[in-house]
Amino acid sequence: MPFHLCCSITETENIAQDQFSIVFDSVKLADFVKAGQFLHIACGDALTLRRPISICDTDKSLVKVVFTVKGAGTRWLSLRKPGDMLDILGPLGNGFDMKGENLLLIGGGAGVPPLLLAARQAAALPQFESVTALLGFSDIGKAILLGDFAAACTSVEIATDDGSLGRHGFVTDLLKYRLNTKRFDQILACGPYNMLRIVSEIADEYDIPCQVSMEERMGCGIGACLTCSCKTKSAGKEKYSRVCADGPVFSSREVVWNEA
Amino acid sequence: MPFHLCCSITETENIAQDQFSIVFDSVKLADFVKAGQFLHIACGDALTLRRPISICDTDKSLVKVVFTVKGAGTRWLSLRKPGDMLDILGPLGNGFDMKGENLLLIGGGAGVPPLLLAARQAAALPQFESVTALLGFSDIGKAILLGDFAAACTSVEIATDDGSLGRHGFVTDLLKYRLNTKRFDQILACGPYNMLRIVSEIADEYDIPCQVSMEERMGCGIGACLTCSCKTKSAGKEKYSRVCADGPVFSSREVVWNEA
């Protein structure tokens, strides 16, 4: 059951180039949220649609989101200041399903933030032995949340497209290397479409259950308008699922991936 | 020659119910403005059209506007704070022509502010003997700028619709009374259409030159789009004049008044 909330911002920060974090106060959200769920945030009077942003972290009654400025909506968000109010629908979507003992998180760019909450929630569960995070960024200037992941995970590895931090290359290269050296029960992935497609192929190859958090343009955000479709298959039948309500997290095998 | 300016707000005040003043810094405007001229102010990203607001006062490099909240544009304006910037075109329009020795100013409601600058500019001219202001408001809660007018004018009289301040009745009643007791060379009027029409009739009756500041919905504000028409006549021929460029101040005899 999503809430329609008006929340007061307590903190804002420009955490990296074009990337911002906003912390706001909402017991309701902080209590109910599951990693991988998102919020649908109204971004001012001039924009007709809300913007979907994942929950990155919670701390008592506080909720944190981290986002990259892409267009008018995220630009508006980036200009908010402590004391301003946010009009929020949430928590929305299904979130990650935490299973197994050794968890691997893999995130790219703007897909990194929700994995932090996944790491923290996993670490708090008794059954988990290890939580490994593989994070990819285009360059060192775009790298975010490194300290938080280091604190929450058993191990963290970084890849950058230009080699300015961590391994030079794609985060999916790190993934192959890791899977060759250790057995994982579950992969949780969030990031650009092509990254998710490759992660999904690799997970198949190594036969590890993999959940991917998909992105699609949204209208209502709650499952009513059918604009946010993602093609999925189950029992051999293809259909359009709703990223907002059936997702955003899907089993990687469920998703019908487009050609590269 | 109008300027396109970006001006910093130095002061804002809620001066009466739904009425606000904004002071901003602009040497260019402060130096060039003539009473009766107006500014065309952009009111945020969500509104396509600028809003015409008269200049109420100047003080060295500072310019003051006073406005009533009517709809989305003036509401946006009312939420500005010191330090915010205003996107302004101006000064626009012709302004009042100051002639004669005894000047009578008559204003109603949102039409009162520009008369303050008229009073001050008149008082500064050597030829003027007296400046009399007649100001009408709906009630005492809406009365504004009384102290400023008192300081700038030889005499000030007030009327309110409900009698809560000054004379009970319309400001046009005060006008008749005044014209019976003293000779004026010139009337400058600003206020609602019906008030201006009656002022114009009375001025005719007493055969006193009268200038009225007209209002009309505007597009460009500079004379190009022909949306802000006011029907006028000269030499017996009627035509549509542009309130923004040919006005907003017209001789009351030029205006072709609609029936009541």
Add this chain to the structure above:
Amino acid sequence: MKPDLTVNFAGVCFKNPVTVASGTFGFGKEYSSFYDLSELGGICVKGLTEKGRDGNPPPRIAETPMGILNSVGFQNPGVDLFMETELPFLKRFDTRIIANISGNTVEEYRRMAEKLSDAVDILEVNISCPNIKSGGIAFGTSPESAAAVTHAVKQVSKIPVMVKLTPNVTDIASIAKACEDAGADALSLINTILGMKINIETGRPVLRNNTGGLSGPAVFPIAVRMVWQVCSAVKIPVMGMGGITTGEDAIEMFFAGASLISVGTANFGDPKAPLKIKKGIDDYLIRKNKPSLDCIRGRLETY
């Protein structure tokens, strides 16, 4: 005194004039977690086709200045499954159910009408969807084909038939008139206006369907004009929609002649938009001291 918000619309009594627009409200379930659907005058359900449809490939939605483009393309379970699995839930609420139907042939419309005509309160015959090739809009752009569909549905329907018109035409009043003459009990308008948005980084349309239907506040002045033109041309009642976001917008629609209004895109910005609009209507009537909607409906005094 509380104003009377009830509306007799083509013989069906609506407790208030606020409905939600087809395709923006699914089958009601999702929004029912925000408020009691019995608060609504009526619900126009997601557009139905005879057989279920998958809809168009994504992306299906794009934002434009004060509007959105959509190209959902009738993803729906089909009439039978709707009646079996969705309708029972909706029936639990004290509100009118309006079934929105689209067909590829006149026969399809007729068969769907037959099935639904016992099950819901009003049939909304959609001859105006710009998002699928055959069906829909092809019927809505000429008076003859609009009349043909209307006539076929009327022959079998036991409930009032409301025809949903497209704004993508030169003369909407003539199409409205043709539907009225063919027996339509009511009209609804406007459906979306065909539009396009281009991603200048990729040089491709944002929507996978290339074009989509424009809705939201941007289209409101066009919708008001069309509702006014149609209401001036026909005697049957009209459900007005297209960009309605506030109570004031609804009042404009009533002045233009609408008997009911429908809220679409505004639901996305505010899930409770229909309730706020209802309250706005109420507040206006109280402030203006009008006992009922009859005092404003079609009362626009033109120059």
Add this chain to the structure above:
Amino acid sequence: MKPDLTVNFAGVCFKNPVTVASGTFGFGKEYSSFYDLSELGGICVKGLTEKGRDGNPPPRIAETPMGILNSVGFQNPGVDLFMETELPFLKRFDTRIIANISGNTVEEYRRMAEKLSDAVDILEVNISCPNIKSGGIAFGTSPESAAAVTHAVKQVSKIPVMVKLTPNVTDIASIAKACEDAGADALSLINTILGMKINIETGRPVLRNNTGGLSGPAVFPIAVRMVWQVCSAVKIPVMGMGGITTGEDAIEMFFAGASLISVGTANFGDPKAPLKIKKGIDDYLIRKNKPSLDCIRGRLETY
């Protein structure tokens, strides 16, 4: 490397693709106090009629969500006075002058074209104004009458003839095709979309003319769609307009197939909008490493 912004449009060379739209820029004088008009590719002057016209009574403008309605109704001094008193000023600038003409009869169009055809660079034949009863839009809503006007003007014009199309039609491509077949050298679109706004305090239309033409960002997605449809249907070049406010908007129009663009309502928000749009186009071409507009014009890759 500086991108090449010149455009050969129906044989006329434009130094850059940015023009200003008829009726929003008067005869240029007012805006010339903000910048040098020679910076513009061209100027479409205020709509002219054969005899001068007073225009419609006020109010003539209303604001709508991300748009405006206008009902100016061709207030203008008439062709003769225009040539005598306004044109000399415009001629001082190094920019193309496009005369926008409207008539009540085909003969009127022809006579105006005869007079202007030595004096300006391009004739823009307006068959699309929604704000006056006779003339204008009546010609623009059927392929036959659109062709008739085009043909008559072409017979007498020594300069390229550009026909301005109305969006208030079911099938704009068929009207575009009819104009092309009748000899039009170019097309411009869109003119305004008929709309209405109601003052709910008075129960009267805001505009004294009851309805007005909608322009501004709200109509942009409709304009892009129509420019794309028209460019797909004809070979003659197209001047795209309707809500263009930024350089990005202009780029969308080029992808859709426009060769020139025209800036209307955006002038009201920012007098220098055309220059900012020009710079935006330049910046885009530089960023994308494209030497000229040919690299994007009509290059939309549809699905």
